[in-house]
Amino acid sequence: MSVSAMSSPAASAGSPNRSRIQASLRRRRNAEKRFRFYGIASVTVAIGFVLFLFSTILHEGLPAFWQPVVKVDVTFDPAIIKVDPKPVADTDQSPAALRRANLDWQRKVTMVNWNRIIENSIRAEAPDVEMSARDVQFLVSQNERYRLRDMFVENPDLLGKTVPIELLASANVDVWLKGDIDRSLASDRQQLPEAARMLADRFYEDGRIRMAFSSVLFTNTDSRNAPAEAGLLGAFIGSLYMMIIVIVLAVPVGVASAIYLEEFAPKNKLTDLIEVNINNLAAVPSIVFGLLGAAVFINYFHLPLSAPMAGGLVLSLMTLPTVIIATRASLRAVPPSLRQAALGLGASRTQTVFHHVLPVTYPGILTATIIGVAQAIGETAPLLLIGMNAFVTTLPVTPLDQSTALPVQIFLWEGNENRNYFEPKTAAAIIVLLSVMLALNAIAIVLRSRFERRA
Amino acid sequence: MMFNAPETQKMNATLAPASSSNQSSAALPKTFQTVRTPDPEPRKVRVHAQDVSVFYGPKQALFDVSIDIPEKAVTAFIGPSGCGKSTFLRCLNRMNDTIEGARVSGTIQLDGEDLYDPKLDVVELRARIGMVFQKPNPFPKTIFENVAYGPRIHGLAKSKTDLEQIVVESLQKASLFNEVKDRLHEVGTGLSGGQQQRLCIARAIAVSPEVILMDEPCSALDPIATAKIEELIDELRANYTIVIVTHSMQQAARVSQRTAFFHLGILVEEGPTEMMFTSPAEKRTQDYITGRFG
Ligand SMILES: Nc1ncnc2c1ncn2[C@@H]1O[C@H](COP(=O)(O)OP(=O)(O)O)[C@@H](O)[C@H]1O
Ligand SMILES: [Mg+2]
Numbered sequence: 001m002s003v004s005a006m007s008s009p010a011a012s013a014g015s016p017n018r019s020r021i022q023a024s025l026r027r028r029r030n031a032e033k034r035f036r037f038y039g040i041a042s043v044t045v046a047i048g049f050v051l052f053l054f055s056t057i058l059h060e061g062l063p064a065f066w067q068p069v070v071k072v073d074v075t076f077d078p079a080i081i082k083v084d085p086k087p088v089a090d091t092d093q094s095p096a097a098l099r100r101a102n103l104d105w106q107r108k109v110t111m112v113n114w115n116r117i118i119e120n121s122i123r124a125e126a127p128d129v130e131m132s133a134r135d136v137q138f139l140v141s142q143n144e145r146y147r148l149r150d151m152f153v154e155n156p157d158l159l160g161k162t163v164p165i166e167l168l169a170s171a172n173v174d175v176w177l178k179g180d181i182d183r184s185l186a187s188d189r190q191q192l193p194e195a196a197r198m199l200a201d202r203f204y205e206d207g208r209i210r211m212a213f214s215s216v217l218f219t220n221t222d223s224r225n226a227p228a229e230a231g232l233l234g235a236f237i238g239s240l241y242m243m244i245i246v247i248v249l250a251v252p253v254g255v256a257s258a259i260y261l262e263e264f265a266p267k268n269k270l271t272d273l274i275e276v277n278i279n280n281l282a283a284v285p286s287i288v289f290g291l292l293g294a295a296v297f298i299n300y301f302h303l304p305l306s307a308p309m310a311g312g313l314v315l316s317l318m319t320l321p322t323v324i325i326a327t328r329a330s331l332r333a334v335p336p337s338l339r340q341a342a343l344g345l346g347a348s349r350t351q352t353v354f355h356h357v358l359p360v361t362y363p364g365i366l367t368a369t370i371i372g373v374a375q376a377i378g379e380t381a382p383l384l385l386i387g388m389n390a391f392v393t394t395l396p397v398t399p400l401d402q403s404t405a406l407p408v409q410i411f412l413w414e415g416n417e418n419r420n421y422f423e424p425k426t427a428a429a430i431i432v433l434l435s436v437m438l439a440l441n442a443i444a445i446v447l448r449s450r451f452e453r454r455a
Numbered sequence: 456m457m458f459n460a461p462e463t464q465k466m467n468a469t470l471a472p473a474s475s476s477n478q479s480s481a482a483l484p485k486t487f488q489t490v491r492t493p494d495p496e497p498r499k500v501r502v503h504a505q506d507v508s509v510f511y512g513p514k515q516a517l518f519d520v521s522i523d524i525p526e527k528a529v530t531a532f533i534g535p536s537g538c539g540k541s542t543f544l545r546c547l548n549r550m551n552d553t554i555e556g557a558r559v560s561g562t563i564q565l566d567g568e569d570l571y572d573p574k575l576d577v578v579e580l581r582a583r584i585g586m587v588f589q590k591p592n593p594f595p596k597t598i599f600e601n602v603a604y605g606p607r608i609h610g611l612a613k614s615k616t617d618l619e620q621i622v623v624e625s626l627q628k629a630s631l632f633n634e635v636k637d638r639l640h641e642v643g644t645g646l647s648g649g650q651q652q653r654l655c656i657a658r659a660i661a662v663s664p665e666v667i668l669m670d671e672p673c674s675a676l677d678p679i680a681t682a683k684i685e686e687l688i689d690e691l692r693a694n695y696t697i698v699i700v701t702h703s704m705q706q707a708a709r710v711s712q713r714t715a716f717f718h719l720g721i722l723v724e725e726g727p728t729e730m731m732f733t734s735p736a737e738k739r740t741q742d743y744i745t746g747r748f749g
Contacts, residue, residue: 267555335592337588337590337592338592338594338595339553340550340553340586340588340592341588341592341593341594341655341658342594342604343550343553343581344548344550344581344585344586344588344659345581345582345585345604345605345608345658345659345662346577346578346579346580346581346582346605346608346609346662347578347604347608348578351608355604355608356594359595360595
């Protein structure tokens with residue numbers, strides 16, 4: 001506006017307007033400030049919750065990645081290991097007979113009192129301490145005797161020799177040393193006997209017990225008689241099988257259905273009905289899918305209980321609607337001008353979809369897929385209904401073997417009666433599960449950026 | 456997006472004058488008749504449309520349009536926005552097939568061949584009648600791939616060198632080659648708006664169409680880019696039959712030989728461009744080109 005226009009009557013008539021505008025401006029600015037404050041406040045609260053959650057889990061779970069080990073000199077005492085030498089191949093012996101002799105020998109080796117050998121090696125470390133055999137057994141994890149046996153079977157020349165070995169300490173020692181149990185409790189309420197507590201403290205001080213990285217967590221399955229050796233590998237493999245089944249089943253079927261429904265299907269009552277049903281399926285509670293799985297896959301198709309196969313099928317069903325809906329959304333987001341360009345050049349409908357529409361939607365479909373798979377991997381409820389909360393100590397070799405899954409393992413450990421020991425272990429399992437999720441998301445981001453660069 | 460084959464109704468297969476068909480469809484009281492002025496020296500007719508009506512669902516967007524489009528000339532469609540220019544243009548290469556709920560009736564022929572014959576393959580048709588859209592819409596691929604796509608899917612190139620030659624020639628014809636010859640393998644979406652539109656023209660030319668349809672090809676461009684495209688259209692006229700929709704009357708006057716004026720879904724008047732802009736026969740044409748409405 002020019003200066004002369006400002007001084008004209010029309011402009012002076014505008015001055016009350018101007019003050020009105022200024023007043024409303026103040027109001028608008030305040031509203032904006034308020035809104036920004038609300039926004040920042042809610043983001044802060046959300047981040048606060050996340051940080052709290054993560055710090056509690058990390059605080060609780062990280063120590064569980066380290067477990068105490070006792071370094072002792074183990075003597076393979078011939079006075080205790082009273083077995084014949086390992087059978088060797090004779091010329092006049094058939095292979096079957098040799099195998100039989102070998103098995104016989106191994107059984108005898110197993111019968112050896114390995115606990116005694118462990119006991120002696122501990123006693124040798126603290127000759128001055130008065131202790132019973134039971135006190136000593138409390139120190140070392142139950143299954144370490146099988147480790148000694150296996151070492152001997154592998155190498156019978158150890159007979160009579162003394163070797164330094166790090167034995168895994170028992171879960172109770174772990175709890176005691178980490179202070180996960182109240183150390184001031186009366187002796188009769190402690191998990192360890194007096195002598196064992198004393199020994200543990202002494203060994204920890206002089207370095208014969210040290211905290212070693214807990215590799216058993218990643219190499220073992222669940223264990224009840226030796227909680228110190230309980231690991232996640234079985235559950236991890238179960239989850240891995242289910243993830244593969246979901247990727248192989250739900251993703252191609254979901255993406256193909258979405259492409260068909262979005263790009264090719266005629267718009268009529270039937271496709272409307274299908275669309276409504278897919279949306280409803282996405283909202284069905286996951287436990288209902290578990291019921292369905294139990295009824296269909298277990299009762300009707302007689303798939304084995306607790307098998308990743310049945311679990312994977314249930315999770316696939318559950319993931320399907322997510323994948324379809326997200327894929328359709330990303331297909332719908334493709335600008336119509338791209339389709340017109342291809343169709344206008346004489347590309348067929350299929351060529352248009354596969355040459356032009358799909359390539360630009362890959363990142364979206366990929367993200368949808370990974371979100372769906374991550375969701376499936378974290379699912380617990382439906383797996384409980386098909387028996388995947390079984391206590392399984394063997395590694396599943398095929399998807400038809402009994403197994404559990406990472407989130408179910410978390411659920412099981414959380415409910416374990418040895419709370420002092422399994423609470424940190426549960427948090428550790430949660431960290432592992434979250435790491436798997438983060439890894440999946442990282443893969444999604446990397447693939448996404450790669451696709452986008454190529455497009 | 457759904458795929459609906461349009462129901463083709465040949466209301467009037469004979470080449471009766473437009474007015475007679477108006478009486479035959481009694482549902483709508485129509486008292487219009489297109490005013491036609493032939494060219495002083497008649498050109499060969501390439502596309503012949505007879506009584507074309509288009510419905511979007513229940514709504515009729517185009518009423519019994521009949522027009523002949525001559526060879527090796529530029530025909531401009533003008534008219535206020537919403538009058539059905541794009542709708543009619545899309546009928547000419549059956550792009551209305553891709554619009555849900557759209558229905559076309561009437562006859563359209565290319566060299567005497569019915570475009571809406573159920574036996575005709577739209578894919579082949581669209582290779583013969585190319586289209587350039589209002590907003591430049593290159594594929595998010597390289598410049599080379601943009602131009603090579605058409606020839607490739609139609610199997611026009613016998614070898615790789617053949618294909619390269621087609622791409623280069625098409626870019627040359629679209630006067631874009633010199634600007635992009637060093638970056639044929641960069642993405643086409645990185646070009647300026649005007650260059651993108653010429654890339655789209657090159658892409659259309661690459662399949663050697665007989666007719667090129669352009670729907671307001673310059674409306675998203677600045678005046679300099681517009682001038683270049685207009686120049687290009689003028690050059691292309693020597694070899695192609697071109698139909699251009701434009702909302703700019705100056706542009707119609709500059710590039711076209713014949714002009715058709717649409718209003719409210721009706722083809723009001725068509726004739727030689729010079730005559731349409733100097734002495735239109737219809738009052739509504741007169742009003743529109745003098746800017747009294749639109
Ligand atoms: N896809 C569509 N669906 C429904 N109505 C449409 C569609 N496209 C165009 N129309 C209607 O048809 C009429 C003509 O449109 P159009 O051909 O785009 O006009 P122009 O190109 O002359 O501006 C308008 O009234 C418009 O609303
Ligand atoms: Mg238009």
